[in-house]
Structures are given as structure tokens and as C-alpha cells.
Amino acid sequence: MRISYNWLRKYISIDLSAKKISDILTEIGLSVKNVIKKKIGKTEDSILDVEITPNRSDAMSHYGIARDLYAVLTFRGYKTHLSKPIISNYPKDINKKYSFKIFIEDKNKCRRFSGLILSKIETNSSPNWLNNQLKSIGIKPINNIIDITNFVMNELGLPIQVFDMDQIEGESLIIKNVKNKIYFNSEDNRKRILNEKDFIISDKIKPLSIAGIINETNLNINIKTKNIFLGCAYFNPLDIRSIGIRHMIKTDARFRFERGVDPNLTVYALKRTAFLIKKVTNCNMSSDIMDIYPNPIDPFTIKLRYQKIHDLIGKKISEKIIKKILLLLEIVILDEKKKSLLVLVPPYRIDVQREVDLIEEILRIYGLTKIKISKKIQISPLPNFFYKTKEKIQKTIFNQLVNYGFQEIINPPLISQNKDSLLLNFFFNREEIRILNPSNKSYNSMRSSLLFGMIDRIKHNYNRGNQKIKFFEIGKIYYKRNHQFLEKTYLSIALSEKDKNKKKIMEQKNSLFFDLKGIIEQIFQRIGIFHYTQINSTHPFLRESISIKYKNKNLVELGKLKENFFKDQEVFYAEIDWEYLIYIIQKKKVIFVPFSKYPTSKRDLSFLVDKTISFEKIYQLIKKKEKNLIKKIKIYDLYEGKDLPKEKKSYTISFFFESQEETLTDLMMYEVMKKIEKFLKNELGAKIRGISQ
Numbered sequence: 001m002r003i004s005y006n007w008l009r010k011y012i013s014i015d016l017s018a019k020k021i022s023d024i025l026t027e028i029g030l031s032v033k034n035v036i037k038k039k040i041g042k043t044e045d046s047i048l049d050v051e052i053t054p055n056r057s058d059a060m061s062h063y064g065i066a067r068d069l070y071a072v073l074t075f076r077g078y079k080t081h082l083s084k085p086i087i088s089n090y091p092k093d094i095n096k097k098y099s100f101k102i103f104i105e106d107k108n109k110c111r112r113f114s115g116l117i118l119s120k121i122e123t124n125s126s127p128n129w130l131n132n133q134l135k136s137i138g139i140k141p142i143n144n145i146i147d148i149t150n151f152v153m154n155e156l157g158l159p160i161q162v163f164d165m166d167q168i169e170g171e172s173l174i175i176k177n178v179k180n181k182i183y184f185n186s187e188d189n190r191k192r193i194l195n196e197k198d199f200i201i202s203d204k205i206k207p208l209s210i211a212g213i214i215n216e217t218n219l220n221i222n223i224k225t226k227n228i229f230l231g232c233a234y235f236n237p238l239d240i241r242s243i244g245i246r247h248m249i250k251t252d253a254r255f256r257f258e259r260g261v262d263p264n265l266t267v268y269a270l271k272r273t274a275f276l277i278k279k280v281t282n283c284n285m286s287s288d289i290m291d292i293y294p295n296p297i298d299p300f301t302i303k304l305r306y307q308k309i310h311d312l313i314g315k316k317i318s319e320k321i322i323k324k325i326l327l328l329l330e331i332v333i334l335d336e337k338k339k340s341l342l343v344l345v346p347p348y349r350i351d352v353q354r355e356v357d358l359i360e361e362i363l364r365i366y367g368l369t370k371i372k373i374s375k376k377i378q379i380s381p382l383p384n385f386f387y388k389t390k391e392k393i394q395k396t397i398f399n400q401l402v403n404y405g406f407q408e409i410i411n412p413p414l415i416s417q418n419k420d421s422l423l424l425n426f427f428f429n430r431e432e433i434r435i436l437n438p439s440n441k442s443y444n445s446m447r448s449s450l451l452f453g454m455i456d457r458i459k460h461n462y463n464r465g466n467q468k469i470k471f472f473e474i475g476k477i478y479y480k481r482n483h484q485f486l487e488k489t490y491l492s493i494a495l496s497e498k499d500k501n502k503k504k505i506m507e508q509k510n511s512l513f514f515d516l517k518g519i520i521e522q523i524f525q526r527i528g529i530f531h532y533t534q535i536n537s538t539h540p541f542l543r544e545s546i547s548i549k550y551k552n553k554n555l556v557e558l559g560k561l562k563e564n565f566f567k568d569q570e571v572f573y574a575e576i577d578w579e580y581l582i583y584i585i586q587k588k589k590v591i592f593v594p595f596s597k598y599p600t601s602k603r604d605l606s607f608l609v610d611k612t613i614s615f616e617k618i619y620q621l622i623k624k625k626e627k628n629l630i631k632k633i634k635i636y637d638l639y640e641g642k643d644l645p646k647e648k649k650s651y652t653i654s655f656f657f658e659s660q661e662e663t664l665t666d667l668m669m670y671e672v673m674k675k676i677e678k679f680l681k682n683e684l685g686a687k688i689r690g691i692s693q
Helices: 018-027 062-075 128-136 144-156 237-246 252-257 263-280 306-313 319-328 355-366 390-403 419-427 451-463 502-527 578-587 615-625 666-684
Strands: 002-004 031-040 043-051 101-104 110-119 161-164 172-177 182-185 191-194 199-202 207-210 228-235 290-292 300-305 332-336 340-345 468-481 484-497 533-536 542-550 553-561 571-577 601-610 630-639 648-657 687-692
Touching (some): 002 128, 018 031, 031 128, 043 128, 062 319, 062 355, 101 110, 101 290, 110 172, 110 263, 128 144, 144 252, 161 207, 172 228, 191 207, 228 237, 228 263, 237 252, 300 306, 300 355, 306 319, 306 355, 319 340, 319 355, 390 468, 390 502, 419 451, 451 468, 451 571, 484 578, 502 542, 502 571, 533 615, 553 578, 601 666, 615 630, 615 648, 615 666, 666 687
Antiparallel strands (some): 031 043, 110 228, 110 290, 161 228, 172 199, 182 191, 199 207, 300 340, 332 340, 468 484, 484 571, 601 648, 601 687, 630 648
16 A cells, blocks of 8 residues: 655654654554655655555554554654544535435445535546645546545545435435346446345435445546535445455455444544535535444453463563553553453454454554564474373374364274174184174174274264264274184274265365375374375275375275265275374384475476376385485375366376485476486376476
8 A cells, every 4th residue: 555655744743754654664563565755746755655464454544554653653752743634624504405315224234324415516627735645646636526535535544435416316325235136337337237145325216336336337426516425334344345356346445345444434534525625616515414323333342461461472561551552552441450451442443352462452562672582492392292191192182183173973882793894804804703692683793893883873964964074983893813802992083075966076085085194194293103104905895095004014094985885975984003003102202303404395296197096106106216305295186077088187296305415406306306207107107297386
């Protein structure tokens, strides 16, 4: 956003250079990218290019910037004064020519609308001071009426609607939802179709504006205009953003409304606009200010604890300084206690609604540079490395799964013997344990896998409308081998999403597999297991399955359940050898590996291979052939579709390069990528599509 230094000084008395002001603004979070010297007419000016984050809508105006500057300069001991734009000579000679009314149908979309009518205006070119002021920030002057509305918008931050009164039918303005499809010819020479998702400003016959952000083309103010209606509103920012995106409307009004304007400044902004129009043209006031504000937006109430400030900032700031900063920011102290304050934050500060936001404001004005940073950085290893008890390990992993949205299930250890359980036991060389005197003949065997209980729970949930499955279970399995009774503990995890749309099912197929695999890898990372291998495996009930091995011993079996269990949806299942996992963690030692002093670089490789070739096969091949400089390999994209041959699929794989000894050059990485290309072609028949950084 462009801010004129000369314009800024109309509201704040400062004897500092534009460069110094830009430095101070940057220090308080309003980053100034550049300061440009500019000659406007006979006057020298400096234009500050300020980067204002979307949450700081209060600073999207010259007065908003001046208000922030006043707070920080006063706190730093500068003698300065903040002057609000003049409305003291607001015209009082009202000649009520119209009996005009404003109606708001949806009070959630339009919280406030203020209006005013001026008559006998003279539409001409603007005076030099107004032309120069707008030109300084890159706005092209149009005429004195439009220029003043643009001036006020950049001065106070509120868009001003202006309509030709002689084009308004029925002496009323209605802010309402669109009920039936209508066509709207907007002032940017585009014809838009509006529907029930939109709301408009209209008279009794026709629409005048889409949500106050763009007007109807025939309502432009020109030399023939003699009477005008001025409006200033507060619209729901989310509705404005939705309408702006849907209809591709890019106006300054949308830019401000969708970020949130000051709802309590609409009447003031109208008075300021009327004052300036009266200054440049001989006009009459033809109405009182009409103000529709059925549900006023109250200030935010926040409890501010002194100890919390100290805990977050890391430095104790005196209570006197804290209260001074709050008052400079126009934050009212409602109640004082020994350990806390109860404050009221004005509605225009939409970014300050929590205690932590308020503390950020205090630190912003107090000064980030006053917070001393230790020259030493203390880093503690993850506490999970030291969890040696089974209970703490289990709590850590279960909390992680719950944070990913999983729910724990508990199944009974007794099952009904069937051909699937017999097949599974045969495959793993196990003998089922039968119950000699079962109380229920349907449950006559001890479970030898957690899989069948998981399948029952998924079906139970699908039948009752739960379409998204994220389950885990820890439990023992029981079996005989070589005449010995054995029991082992496993952790099973299932992930699925039911959808009748076959196209979506195909899209989910790959993403859910990698989601589940990624969750398991995140668990490993959390508990310090890094050096594991992955190989393609076979399982009687899993398709496209892989085994994750640690020191050549199976740790995880992962894959997609075969179609004979679920026909209409993809279910992905993993089983972790819990006892082996606990053993690995308890035996593992913490080893410090220095961070590389040299940067990491990434290269992406896209290629086509046969559908039968899995990512695991590609991964293992690359790791075997080239591992010196490649720190990490990740799948970036997998695509199968109409644009490719039926028997092919497309992979995009990301390679992360890093060296402990030197900065890698483009040539070094290029040579490695060429080797990878060569053996992918030779050993997998891959067709290379491209390399990118």
C-alpha cells in the first residue's frame, strides 16, 4: 500500500525523515519495502511502499498508519500530536428535500449502513490539492465527487458508496439477498449473473451495486449528476470475500471490506466526505444522516495476565509500562486486579481477540529489540527417546494417533472360526487355539490376528452412517506353533473413506495408502526410529502390501484390504509388531549427529512406468544404486488417468541432496540425476518426462 509522507503529516506532527519513519514502521510490524522520492506539481514528497498483512485492516489508511505511529513515538518519548481529519465545520444547513429510507434484509451480511443525501452538486474536475494528493499514491483523478470518495477511503480506510439520486427509484435503498437469477452490468464493462449466494444494494426496482464493491454501469457520477446519495457500510468480510472471488471483482472496496473495516466509523466517514464535497462544490444537505445499526458490534473483552506476558516474552515489563502502551493503542482498561487487567479492545482491531494477540501488541510497541536473546541456543532431545517404560511409550504413540484424528477400538479376543482365519494361520504357519467349552458357539476360537475384529468394526460403522474410518487397536493375538501356546501384542491401524462416486474412490486409492504410510513414518520419527527398510511383500488379505523391516526383522505389514471384504470402498490396514517396537525403543541409544553446515537442495524427477511397478520397488532401487548425496526421497505425485496409456502410471519423485563436507553444485546434482535416469530406464523401462528444481 502506498502512503504519502506529506499526507501522513496532516494527522501526526513529526519532525522525522521519511526514511526514519519507514524504519520505525518496519520495527512495529508494518514493513516498508521502499521509499520513493516523488515530485507532485511543485511539491516534493516521499512515497512509502508499506506491506500490510491482511489481519491489519486498521492500518490500511493514512490515518490508521498515523495512529500506530503516534502510539510508538509517544512511547519512545517523542513530542507528537495526533489529529483526526476535520469534520468540525460539517454542514448543518439541512434542507430535507427527500423522505428517504434504508432497509437491511439480512442483518448478518450487512451489520451497519449509514447514508446521506446531497443536492445541487457541481461535478467538475478536482482542485489541485486533491488531484496531487491522489496522484501521489497512484490514483488517477476522475472528478471532484469520485475523487473525494477515493480520498476518504485512503484517509480513513472506509469505502464510500455514491449513487446518482435521480437514478434511484422509490426513494429507498434496500440491502438484500438475490432471490432469483438476475443480470448485472457492472462499471468494469462486464455482465455478471447473480444468484441466491449474492447480496446487493438496490432500489425498489433494480440493483445498484453488488455488495457495495462494484456499481451498476449506468450509475456513474458525471457532469450531468446533480443529486447524490452517499453510503458507508460494514459488511460481513467472509461474504464479501466469497462474492469477490466468485465474480472475480477486484476493487479497492472489496480489498478493504473483506479484511474488515471499522464499524463504528461509518457516520464519521460520511461527515468527512460531506465536509470535503461542500468544500469543493456548492451543494446542499438534503437529509439527516440515516444510520441503520440494529446490532452494534461491541469491543472485545480480554483478560490480560501479567505472568502470561512474562512467560511469553521472557522479560518482565512493569505494570505501569503495560498500561501506558494499552492506553496509547486506544485499549480501555475496564478493571484492574493485582495479577491481571480486564480490557476492552476496539472493534477496528479485528486481529486482537485473544490474550496472546494483546501481548503481541504490547511487545510490538515496547520494542522487539529490547528483548535480549541469549548467545547460546539450548536444544533438548525429544523426551520420547528417554521413555523406557511400556506405559509411557504407549501413551506417546496413542496421543499421536488421536491427534491425527484416530479413535481407539477394543474387540474381544474370541472369534468365530472361518475359512479366512484358517487361511491366515496357514500362511503364517500358525495353529489356531480352539475353546473346548465356549459359552457362545459363535465365538469358539482365540483370535490369531487383529484384522478380523477391525473388519467387523468398520462394517458396523459403515452400516450406521459413519463414512470416514480412522481406527486403531492394541491387543494380544493367540496361536500354537510346534505344540507351544504363544501370545503376542500388535498395534493395528485402519484408514478408509466410503464414497459412492467411483471416480473419487480411484482418487483416494493412492492418497490413503500414502497417508497411512506417512502416519507410521511420523510415529517412527517421533520415537527415534530412522534406519528401516521397506520391501514389497505378500499377504493373503492385503493387496499392494509392503513390509517395513528394522535390522532385517518385520516390524510393520501395510497394504489395502482385498475386495472380498469391502467392494465399494478402499480400506487400508497396517499391523505393527508392538513387542518388537518396544524392544527397539528400549534398546536404542541417543546419538548426536551434527547438522550439516551446507544447504539442502531439491530436484524433482517425473517419469512413466508400468502400473505393476510400485513406489517401493523404485525407492529400494534408487537407495541401492545411489545413496551418497541423497539424504531423503519422497513421492511428490502419482497419477493414472485418461491422458496416459492404460498400462502406465506417472510418478514425480523429490530427491533431497545434502553433504556434510561441501556445498553441492548444480553439476554434481545433475550427474547424480542422470545416473538415476539411466538405471530407471534400463532396469524398469521408465520413460523420463522431466527434471525440475
